[in-house]
Amino acid sequence: MGFLDEIKERATALKRTIVLPETEDSRILEAAAKLVKDGIAEIVLLGDEEKILADGKELGVALEKCRVINPVDETDEKEDLIELFVELRKHKGLTREDAKEMIKNPLYYGTLMVKADQVDGMVAGAANPTGDVLKPALQIVKTAEGINSVSGAFVMIVPDKSFGQDGKLIMADCAVNPKVDADTLGEIAVASAETAKKIAGLEPKVAMLSFSTMGSAKHKLVKKVQQATKKAKEIDPDLLIDGEMQADAALVPSVADRKAPESKVAGQANVLVFPGLESGNIGYKLVQRLAKAEAIGPIIQGLDKPVNDLSRGCSVDDIINLTAITALQV
Numbered sequence: 235m236g237f238l239d240e241i242k243e244r245a246t247a248l249k250r251t252i253v254l255p256e257t258e259d260s261r262i263l264e265a266a267a268k269l270v271k272d273g274i275a276e277i278v279l280l281g282d283e284e285k286i287l288a289d290g291k292e293l294g295v296a297l298e299k300c301r302v303i304n305p306v307d308e309t310d311e312k313e314d315l316i317e318l319f320v321e322l323r324k325h326k327g328l329t330r331e332d333a334k335e336m337i338k339n340p341l342y343y344g345t346l347m348v349k350a351d352q353v354d355g356m357v358a359g360a361a362n363p364t365g366d367v368l369k370p371a372l373q374i375v376k377t378a379e380g381i382n383s384v385s386g387a388f389v390m391i392v393p394d395k396s397f398g399q400d401g402k403l404i405m406a407d408c409a410v411n412p413k414v415d416a417d418t419l420g421e422i423a424v425a426s427a428e429t430a431k432k433i434a435g436l437e438p439k440v441a442m443l444s445f446s447t448m449g450s451a452k453h454k455l456v457k458k459v460q461q462a463t464k465k466a467k468e469i470d471p472d473l474l475i476d477g478e479m480q481a482d483a484a485l486v487p488s489v490a491d492r493k494a495p496e497s498k499v500a501g502q503a504n505v506l507v508f509p510g511l512e513s514g515n516i517g518y519k520l521v522q523r524l525a526k527a528e529a530i531g532p533i534i535q536g537l538d539k540p541v542n543d544l545s546r547g548c549s550v551d552d553i554i555n556l557t558a559i560t561a562l563q564v
């Protein structure tokens with residue numbers, strides 16, 4: 235069984251409920267129908283029920299088994315969410331009036347449902363940019379205990395099975411933090427190892443990437459990665475992690491033998507932590523295109539409850555896969 239089939243099978247066994255707020259997008263409606271039909275998750279759709287069902291009919295998909303909530307309707311459930319929203323954000327100056335307006339935005343309504351445990355997670359981003367999906371999550375769901383920074387990881391499946399674990403690797407942060415300090419980078423490493431275990435079923439071997447291997451270059455950016463490695467070890471002393479190292483030393487045993495012979499990670503890394511968002515985002519896209527790798531994600535890690543962001547170019551299958559992954563993150 236392929237990795238994605240395995241993910242969907244694991245999600246099906248969990249029977250989680252996921253909210254999909256972007257019902258104006260036909261791909262979301264098609265994915266919702268398939269998710270419910272295949273039993274991968276229970277689905278809540280946000281919007282006008284009549285319109286959603288009519289759109290579904292036009293697409294030839296059955297949406298009757300999805301629960302539909304309209305964020306503009308005045309209901310007791312919505313009143314409770316407004317109260318929760320004000321309680322969570324009043325220290326930031328959020329008034330009841332503002333909250334009442336903002337909750338009409340399905341991205342806020344859905345995020346508040348996640349926070350209030352009315353659903354297990356949210357998947358959005360088919361019709362909204364990353365920032366619009368992540369900001370409500372960062373403001374309302376917030377980070378998990380002990381984590382200060384949310385980040386985005388990809389499961390990469392490369393055709394050459396000699397890399398990572400059977401061709402499977404985690405790459406992070408490829409999606410969220412334009413600016414990282416050493417402590418944040420250390421946290422990203424720990425969160426990525428968790429994603430490697432929980433989602434990809436890997437025994438994490440974490441390489442902290444740089445343009446230098448084990449002190450071969452002296453630079454403040456190299457030092458940052460060294461400090462991040464130390465921080466990750468402080469957070470999780472049992473973590474198999476090493477750095478700083480170059481990508482070839484992380485991945486190729488013969489290079490590792492020369493550049494980092496003592497390392498238990500070099501040459502066999504399956505979690506690659508990039509030193510910044512620029513290298514991370516560019517890096518995963520290069521591997522995806524040049525190596526014809528499958529890139530699954532970004533999987534948003536570090537939030538207290540799962541909210542995941544789709545690419546606006548996503549396919550119906552991408553939505554189904556990310557919903558299944560979200561179910562596994564709960």
Ligand code: ACO
Nearest residue numbers: 364365368369372373377382383384408409410411412532
């Ligand atoms: N982790 C945890 N909390 C965070 C993070 C983070 N990484 N970033 C911001 N926050 C919190 C802030 O502390 C703040 O909390 P508060 O309001 O309770 O004080 C809240 O989020 C909002 O902060 P802002 O400063 O308003 O948010 P910001 O402008 O930093 O936006 C965002 C956050 C949207 C994630 C931004 O960093 C961003 O746009 N990142 C890049 C996303 C992107 O474009 N990625 C590439 C495309 S994705 C792809 O190609 C796969």
